[in-house]
Amino acid sequence: MSSTTGMFAIANPRIAVTRRIPEPALELLRETADVWVSPHDRPLDTDELHRAIAGADAAVTLLHDRVDAACLDAAGPQLRCVANVAVGYDNIDARAAAQRGVIVTNTPGVLTDATADLAMALILNVTRRLGEGERRIRSGRPWSWDMFFLLGHGLAGKTLGVIGLGAIGQATAHRARAFGMEIVYSARRRALPDVEQALGGARALELDELLARAAVVSIHCPLTPQTRHLIDARRLTLMDSDAYLVNTARGPIVDERALAQALRAGSIAGAALDVFEHEPAVHPGLLELDNVVLIPHLGSATIETRTAMAVLAARNAIAVLAGQPPPTPVSPG
Ligand code: GLV
Numbered sequence: 001m002s003s004t005t006g007m008f009a010i011a012n013p014r015i016a017v018t019r020r021i022p023e024p025a026l027e028l029l030r031e032t033a034d035v036w037v038s039p040h041d042r043p044l045d046t047d048e049l050h051r052a053i054a055g056a057d058a059a060v061t062l063l064h065d066r067v068d069a070a071c072l073d074a075a076g077p078q079l080r081c082v083a084n085v086a087v088g089y090d091n092i093d094a095r096a097a098a099q100r101g102v103i104v105t106n107t108p109g110v111l112t113d114a115t116a117d118l119a120m121a122l123i124l125n126v127t128r129r130l131g132e133g134e135r136r137i138r139s140g141r142p143w144s145w146d147m148f149f150l151l152g153h154g155l156a157g158k159t160l161g162v163i164g165l166g167a168i169g170q171a172t173a174h175r176a177r178a179f180g181m182e183i184v185y186s187a188r189r190r191a192l193p194d195v196e197q198a199l200g201g202a203r204a205l206e207l208d209e210l211l212a213r214a215a216v217v218s219i220h221c222p223l224t225p226q227t228r229h230l231i232d233a234r235r236l237t238l239m240d241s242d243a244y245l246v247n248t249a250r251g252p253i254v255d256e257r258a259l260a261q262a263l264r265a266g267s268i269a270g271a272a273l274d275v276f277e278h279e280p281a282v283h284p285g286l287l288e289l290d291n292v293v294l295i296p297h298l299g300s301a302t303i304e305t306r307t308a309m310a311v312l313a314a315r316n317a318i319a320v321l322a323g324q325p326p327p328t329p330v331s332p333g
Contacts, residue, residue: 007323010078010080010321010323013033013321014033014034014035014057014058015033015035015057015058016053016056017035017059018049018060018062019037019040019041020037020038020041021062021085022306022310024307025310025313029060029314029317032318032321032322033318036052038052043064043065049066050074051074053071053075053079054076055078057078057321058079058082058083058317059075059079060313061085062084062086063088064091064279065091068096073100080320080321081316082097082103083317085107085309087108087168088223088249088250090223090224094330094332103329104329104330104332105313105328106330108328109312111305114305115168116175117175118298118301119175119220122293122295123155123160123176123244124155126291126293127153127216127244129151129270132290133150153215153269155216156180156181158180158216159213159215160173160218161186161205161213162185162202163185163210163217163218163219163230164187164219164220164222164249165185165187165202166221168249169221170199173199174199177199183203184202184205184213186210187221208238211231211239212238214239215243216245217239217243217246219253221253222249223249227250229254230254231245231253231254231259236259236267236268237262239262239268241266241268241269243268243269245268245270246271246273247272250275251273251275251277251278251279256277256282257283257285260283260286261285271291271293272295273294274297275299280296316328
């Protein structure tokens with residue numbers, strides 16, 4: 001494995017940006033490098049991606065770009081940095097990158113609040129059936145105020161089960177506390193006592209117990225080989241028939257087919273998904289159901305957050321090309 005410390009600055013570097021990013025980030029990159037930006041307003045296919053980053057000293061990539069060993073080899077031995085404009089980096093083979101002396105960076109922190117806001121919005125949306133209500137009005141079918149019309153569930157006094165208590169999981173839990181929820185969580189490591197205390201005495205539980213206890217389960221762990229299909233058919237049966245599942249992390253953490261079956265059978269009350277197993281495709285079984293909220297990967301989708309993410313990615317690439325430590329490198333795992 002090559003060492004990434006003490007790297008020298010690259011003269012006249014070339015940076016490939018695989019899809020348009022906010023202008024402030026491009027301006028920063030152009031100050032120090034020759035920048036190529038994909039002219040396509042879509043993800044590059046594999047051949048295009050390989051050609052796009054061939055000869056680049058740094059690549060600024062998006063979460064739909066698969067940066068595997070073949071891609072890194074296609075880039076060439078001069079590649080120093082892959083700066084992913086996302087906190088998740090399951091699209092990058094970080095180990096293969098480290099073996100080639102390529103530093104991988106991500107964009108933690110700057111999207112925490114936007115993503116937690118969206119998770120909370122989805123929790124409220126699915127428990128109060130807002131999507132169903134909106135569809136009902138747009139359908140033109142008559143309706144009137146009625147004591148029993150589109151009743152949902154309140155949150156106060158209920159338990160939020162947070163899977164993965166990192167920055168976004170904690171920020172979501174803080175929001176849920178403001179709605180009167182109790183917090184339980186499941187994580188690789190137990191949180192520090194002051195983190196648990198700040199969340200009203202959040203309790204660490206084994207995942208199966210969390211699923212059995214929580215009224216709302218919100219997923220905030222990274223996608224890794226260990227978390228792929230973490231929520232599968234068996235685990236869905238542990239949830240209460242009045243409980244809801246919310247996923248703003250990565251689609252493949254949930255077995256989408258099993259989820260569609262559980263929602264259809266009413267073995268859980270509802271789900272809200274910002275991410276999908278085979279993004280951008282959505283399991284057809286979900287599209288037919290009313291008790292699932294489906295939105296197109298909008299967790300970080302505010303102008304401020306996307307700009308901050310792109311600028312952080314640019315700073316990462318620039319630092320590496322200048323031979324300096326980048327602000328937010330990922331660990332090769
Ligand atoms: C978005 O999904 C991200 O990982 O930043």
